Amino acid sequence: MDKKLAEIRKRVPALSLQVAGRDLVYLDNAATSQKPYSVLQMQTSLSEAASGNVHRAIHRLSVEATEAYEAGRAAVCRFINADSVILTSGATASLNLLAFCFAERYLGPGDKVLLTEAEHHSNLVPWQMACARKGAEVCFLPIDESGEPDLEVFARSLDSRVKLVALPHISNILGVVNPLEEMISIAHSRGIPVAVDGAQGIVHAKVDVQALDCDFYAFSGHKIYAPTGTGVLYGRRSLLEEMPPYMGGGDMVGHVSYGQTTYNELPLKFEAGTPNFTGAACFAPALTFASELREDAELQAYGRKITEYLMEALPTIDGLKLYGVPKDIGRKSGVFSMTIEGTHPSDLAQLLDQMGIAVRSGLMCAEPFVSKYSQTGMLRASLLPYNTMDEAEYFVQSLRRAVKMLR
Numbered sequence: 001m002d003k004k005l006a007e008i009r010k011r012v013p014a015l016s017l018q019v020a021g022r023d024l025v026y027l028d029n030a031a032t033s034q035k036p037y038s039v040l041q042m043q044t045s046l047s048e049a050a051s052g053n054v055h056r057a058i059h060r061l062s063v064e065a066t067e068a069y070e071a072g073r074a075a076v077c078r079f080i081n082a083d084s085v086i087l088t089s090g091a092t093a094s095l096n097l098l099a100f101c102f103a104e105r106y107l108g109p110g111d112k113v114l115l116t117e118a119e120h121h122s123n124l125v126p127w128q129m130a131c132a133r134k135g136a137e138v139c140f141l142p143i144d145e146s147g148e149p150d151l152e153v154f155a156r157s158l159d160s161r162v163k164l165v166a167l168p169h170i171s172n173i174l175g176v177v178n179p180l181e182e183m184i185s186i187a188h189s190r191g192i193p194v195a196v197d198g199a200q201g202i203v204h205a206k207v208d209v210q211a212l213d214c215d216f217y218a219f220s221g222h223k224i225y226a227p228t229g230t231g232v233l234y235g236r237r238s239l240l241e242e243m244p245p246y247m248g249g250g251d252m253v254g255h256v257s258y259g260q261t262t263y264n265e266l267p268l269k270f271e272a273g274t275p276n277f278t279g280a281a282c283f284a285p286a287l288t289f290a291s292e293l294r295e296d297a298e299l300q301a302y303g304r305k306i307t308e309y310l311m312e313a314l315p316t317i318d319g320l321k322l323y324g325v326p327k328d329i330g331r332k333s334g335v336f337s338m339t340i341e342g343t344h345p346s347d348l349a350q351l352l353d354q355m356g357i358a359v360r361s362g363l364m365c366a367e368p369f370v371s372k373y374s375q376t377g378m379l380r381a382s383l384l385p386y387n388t389m390d391e392a393e394y395f396v397q398s399l400r401r402a403v404k405m406l407r
């Protein structure tokens, strides 16, 4: 296993960095992943050699850029078993597009959109904005610190005013896989569509949008080894067909006259302007890398061991409280958020940085959920399959040391 992991890590150059004179221990993967050479090299080679714009000219550079862009889209479709996807600049862009366009078509005064209490701001603020515009209301399904929704409460929340459920596959704080299949089936039994914020889910869970039967699924490329400025929105064709476009401009049109415009077919109707085609093309090598790690049973079992270790070891630190402790540990992904009595998360993160460890601290773009626990911040360590047990152990030892230094 050590040899296999060393080989994988060699393919991701940032993992060999030194920070504060030590080997970097990168545990901020829920914020962004480190990219393998295959992605970095494709990004460079496309920037050097194929800078034609996509879907426009008939010259060779444009054709090659279009082919690379569409190959990126095809790789995404294969990865999530979708017939087609809209390419965006990230999960935030996907969720804003969705909230705006869904609201335009389907929301009116008195309607409700049901979210969970544990949303990232990207799946909260766009809905607040859209509902304010339409006279609709955002309401919230309770989630406790174990990280799991109560399905009976969920079913009871779905009254006739609820026009959409929008929830994370995995919360960026709790790291617990939501029971999407059950929730989608309950919502669909009342005729309510379900949108999934998959920014963390795409990284830690296997996603098959057709088997899940979700109506929308949004995620960012940069959290799953693709470059920044890349994202995806999958949507059920029948709903997308009905929704108006988001932005107007090149590529999203059918015919334009001075008086009126017809729109392009899906997915281009929602892709106005020049996209980040070099970035999107890199979905192909990024998702090949992700699939390779995901399909390696030995690596997956090793990842489960690290999760189990952290779930046991972290609570042995005096005053530490973990958020996201599901009854079934199999539902816990590699995202660990915590607070530690008598210490501030930013001070801990600062000390850990001096020990070569990168973790996240603060409100983690989920201020209402963090505030619910009367906290002004949390500390979060998040792992990917390229992290090692040694790193997890070093993190726990270092955190223990940092807590002692602050008390």
Ligand SMILES: Cc1ncc(COP(=O)(O)O)c(C=O)c1O
Residues within 6 Å of the ligand: 030, 031, 090, 091, 092, 093, 120, 122, 123, 168, 170, 171, 172, 197, 199, 200, 220
């Ligand atoms: C659950 C969740 N949703 C949405 C986002 C937004 O992603 P991005 O900033 O890449 O658009 C994040 C990013 O951390 C996230 O964790």
